[in-house]
Amino acid sequence: MKKLDQRWVFGLIAVAVLIVLTLFVAPRSNRLMSGSTFSRSPDGYGAWYAYMQRQGTPVQRWRKSTSEVDRSITGTGNTMIQIDPTQSRANDVENWVERGNTWIILGRELPATEAGFSTQHQSDQGTVKIETSRRLLKSGAMEILGDRFGSIVWEVKKGKGRVIFVVTPFIAANAYQDEPGNFPFFAQLATRYGQKIWVDEYLHGYQDKSEESGADQARNWGDYLMRTPLAVVLLQTGVVILVLIWAKNRRFGQPQPLESPKTNDSQAYTQALAGVLYKARRSEFVVDVVGREERLQIQRSLGIGGALLDREALMSAWVEQTGRTASELEPLFANRRLSETELRKWLTQVREIKQHLPR
16 A cells, blocks of 8 residues: 555656646747748748738748858848847858848847837838837837837947847747738838848758758757757656656566467558548548648648648749649648549659658
8 A cells, every 4th residue: 555655656746847848848849930931820930921922022031040140141131030029149240241231130138118018009111019118218219110218119320230129029020920910010120131041940950951961950850859849749758767766666577478460450441441432432531631740741741740731832932942843742631532543643643752852
């Protein structure tokens, strides 16, 4: 009885530790995707990125360290956007900015003022909704948007270039796509001094692997794991193992005799379902289910995790990363009933699509 009580104590300790890890480690991965153009969550910028593409504005995703900006993005009239309130470092590219380029930083840790948390501001592009009471108090910077409490968007000259600050990191996040002025205002801000626009995705975990050395890849891979939900799983597994060892729990028990192979229930179920669908001539169900799964696998191969993207976003990512035409993905969006011959042809087309994915 005493031994059983001891195990209950260790079990409760393990549960408490797992809860603490989930509360404090998991949010790091959520913050990593905050502001990413790949994110469809309310604090992501996927909708604004798609909006810019519809406008015909050439926006590109930057996937290298800021130390590569000065060497890789030459000339003037370029704009780099960083959507991150804690990791933005404009000082790393001071020469690049002074040469005649623009650095936009969304998210500044400033003191709260007496301004209301949710306010509306008029601009040439429409009414802009701002949800923060933080403001930059009057200074020598040129104000672009503000109110009587201080500046919301302002500009600081650096040589021939400038750095533009926005007090909130969410001015054009997905949550504000229905506001009349937020997307147009930020689009005008991004093109204020040129049409060559870059959005820093390196801060959000997306990296150009071809540019990394072996040592950099090992370090970045470790950093990536620590900033993703996988880190939570690994930590939780480690805690459980330690608790089981500490409690002297005989995890594997006594040796068990070999058992005869059992029927694979999943395989039997799949075969039975396939037979029913074949007799019922419901090929559209197969096309829909398989098509969804193949689109998710393509997203992962393109470095886009999370929820299933819509047709336009997936095709855009396909064209950008493979250099191939968007029409090649058309078979994955088929939603009609196919004959047996057409279904075989469709499966062949799906296999051909996957052959062109990045390795």
